[in-house]
Amino acid sequence: MFDAYKRFFRFSGAEKGTWYKGMAFELLRSIFEALQFVALLIVLRALVGQNMTGATAWMALGIMAVSVAGAAFCWYLAHNSEGHANYRMCGEKRIHIGERMKYMPMGYFNAQSLGSLTAAATSTMSDLESMSFAVIARTVVGMIRTTIFSLATMCFDWRIGLVFFVGMLLFLWVNSRLLKKSRELSPGRLTAQTKLVDAVLEYIQGMSVVRAFHGDKAAKQILNNTIKETENQNFKLERKRIPYNVLEQVVLRVTSVLAILLSIWLFLQGIMSLFTCLMMVVSAFLVYSELESAGEMFFMLPMIDASIDRVEEIDRAPRMDEGGSVQVPKSHDISFDHVDFSYGNRKIIDNVSFTIPEGTTTAIVGPSGSGKTTLTSLVARFWDVNKGSVKLGGIDVKDYALDSLMRNFSMVFQRVYLFNDSIENNIKFGKPDATHEEVVAAAKAARCHDFIMALPDGYDTMIGEGGATISGGERQRLSIARAMLKDAPIVILDEATANVDPENEAELQAAIEALTGGKTIIMIAHRLKTVRHANQILVVDHGRIVQHGTHDQLIQQKGIYADFILNRKAAIDWKINA
Numbered sequence: 001m002f003d004a005y006k007r008f009f010r011f012s013g014a015e016k017g018t019w020y021k022g023m024a025f026e027l028l029r030s031i032f033e034a035l036q037f038v039a040l041l042i043v044l045r046a047l048v049g050q051n052m053t054g055a056t057a058w059m060a061l062g063i064m065a066v067s068v069a070g071a072a073f074c075w076y077l078a079h080n081s082e083g084h085a086n087y088r089m090c091g092e093k094r095i096h097i098g099e100r101m102k103y104m105p106m107g108y109f110n111a112q113s114l115g116s117l118t119a120a121a122t123s124t125m126s127d128l129e130s131m132s133f134a135v136i137a138r139t140v141v142g143m144i145r146t147t148i149f150s151l152a153t154m155c156f157d158w159r160i161g162l163v164f165f166v167g168m169l170l171f172l173w174v175n176s177r178l179l180k181k182s183r184e185l186s187p188g189r190l191t192a193q194t195k196l197v198d199a200v201l202e203y204i205q206g207m208s209v210v211r212a213f214h215g216d217k218a219a220k221q222i223l224n225n226t227i228k229e230t231e232n233q234n235f236k237l238e239r240k241r242i243p244y245n246v247l248e249q250v251v252l253r254v255t256s257v258l259a260i261l262l263s264i265w266l267f268l269q270g271i272m273s274l275f276t277c278l279m280m281v282v283s284a285f286l287v288y289s290e291l292e293s294a295g296e297m298f299f300m301l302p303m304i305d306a307s308i309d310r311v312e313e314i315d316r317a318p319r320m321d322e323g324g325s326v327q328v329p330k331s332h333d334i335s336f337d338h339v340d341f342s343y344g345n346r347k348i349i350d351n352v353s354f355t356i357p358e359g360t361t362t363a364i365v366g367p368s369g370s371g372k373t374t375l376t377s378l379v380a381r382f383w384d385v386n387k388g389s390v391k392l393g394g395i396d397v398k399d400y401a402l403d404s405l406m407r408n409f410s411m412v413f414q415r416v417y418l419f420n421d422s423i424e425n426n427i428k429f430g431k432p433d434a435t436h437e438e439v440v441a442a443a444k445a446a447r448c449h450d451f452i453m454a455l456p457d458g459y460d461t462m463i464g465e466g467g468a469t470i471s472g473g474e475r476q477r478l479s480i481a482r483a484m485l486k487d488a489p490i491v492i493l494d495e496a497t498a499n500v501d502p503e504n505e506a507e508l509q510a511a512i513e514a515l516t517g518g519k520t521i522i523m524i525a526h527r528l529k530t531v532r533h534a535n536q537i538l539v540v541d542h543g544r545i546v547q548h549g550t551h552d553q554l555i556q557q558k559g560i561y562a563d564f565i566l567n568r569k570a571a572i573d574w575k576i577n578a
């Protein structure tokens, strides 16, 4: 049990001191509350000695007043410290998780379910936030108070004090059995919770598919099953808890009754005075009050422990930055040297070598699933290669600190992600200190300004999560504005014009041209025009570079490229004819 406290305080990091301060105020509060004994002692002594006077009553009242006021003040200070420590600790951990995720290899996200990561940052942290404040504070207070009250009673009669103390030890022993059970079941409860988050996320994200395919029944069934599983896990935990909690209460009550009986027996034997006997009887009702109310909280200690496990699991994930340092490349030449790469066991890139000189345009073409996007991801070190090396300016990308590597790239993907924030902040994402004028200039160059100004709040318009409230073409152009503002020397572009209507295509093309002027460009190309004018074309098939050259060179050869060009021409003709 004490390991759980030790671990919790270690986990609380910078807030450890504030937690300790809170505990110190709790201790002081218990001392103030113990003053009730003194008041009680004065009143009982006067009553037994039949010399109760107004002055005695006032003195007892004064001590009681000091006890109540002192305890209330300490209670306020303790809650203040504990509350601050708790919320700051959880806030800092959430930020830490977000920061940590930035430096995880993308493979980690593949291996972990979205629910597990979401749960770690949301429900697990909420559990910690709501439980630790109550559990840590109440259980520690319960033990401190019982110890102080037992010691206070020992000053009057060591035997009764000892009975109270042994009662507490027995309570803690039952508690350790209870914690064992809770420790066995807590991870299962967290796993069920993660599955539930997973199922809810999937249900919401797949809502359009659910509706389009009338899959409501099947989707609901999956959700209902996970809800049932979570219920079962929680019930299981409750069922195990209740008998132990009852036993704990029985231990405390029986000990109190024993202390009363022993006091009366000692009095009847003439070993204890009437005054002490009365004191002990009253104490029996006070000594365990806080421990009794904290009883159910002990059970949650392993839940806190399991939650800490879940959060620390994220800390144990590998970091991509390892070994890297801040580097400024002398040139922006890019080279792949005999690179192999697999997603898990599935080899996707197979012995690929090529170079991209600074300031040139390289088009990557190839069939769907051939590995084009994967190649661009390796340049920006979203993944680490299994064999060979990827270099920027002659330095292996692994030797760059992640931030100093990413500074060199602007990226525009087919699947654009926009944050649930204002349009202005979404554009500023790559350059947070940009001025409004710079944002507007980038938006104008990326052909976004007009549609932004037509929105109700202009640049302050909030976009829904993922950019749900604007069209696909608008999303694309906003992501180009974002890349323009970043103004990095290398532009990686998943040219997305293939699926865009002609009106949007012209706008998008103009935006892309503004973005790419004078830069080193790597583009997954779908348009004939861009492919034709590229300085070099890499044709990828099954993870290998099967053709390599300029348009004029490749068009002469039989193969994927010539077929690709023919298909594109046919598509354009089809469009014109249609």
Ligand SMILES: Nc1ncnc2c1ncn2[C@@H]1O[C@H](COP(=O)(O)OP(=O)(O)OP(=O)(O)O)[C@@H](O)[C@H]1O
Pocket (backbone or CB within 6 Å): 110, 343, 348, 366, 367, 368, 369, 370, 371, 372, 373, 374, 375
């Ligand atoms: N994160 C991932 N985890 C596991 N497999 C992946 C992942 N991303 C892509 N793949 C697989 O790797 C292969 C290459 O994918 P990639 O996206 O690089 O192809 P592509 O040539 O860009 O395809 P497209 O033109 O259809 O976008 C595909 O078979 C794909 O299923």
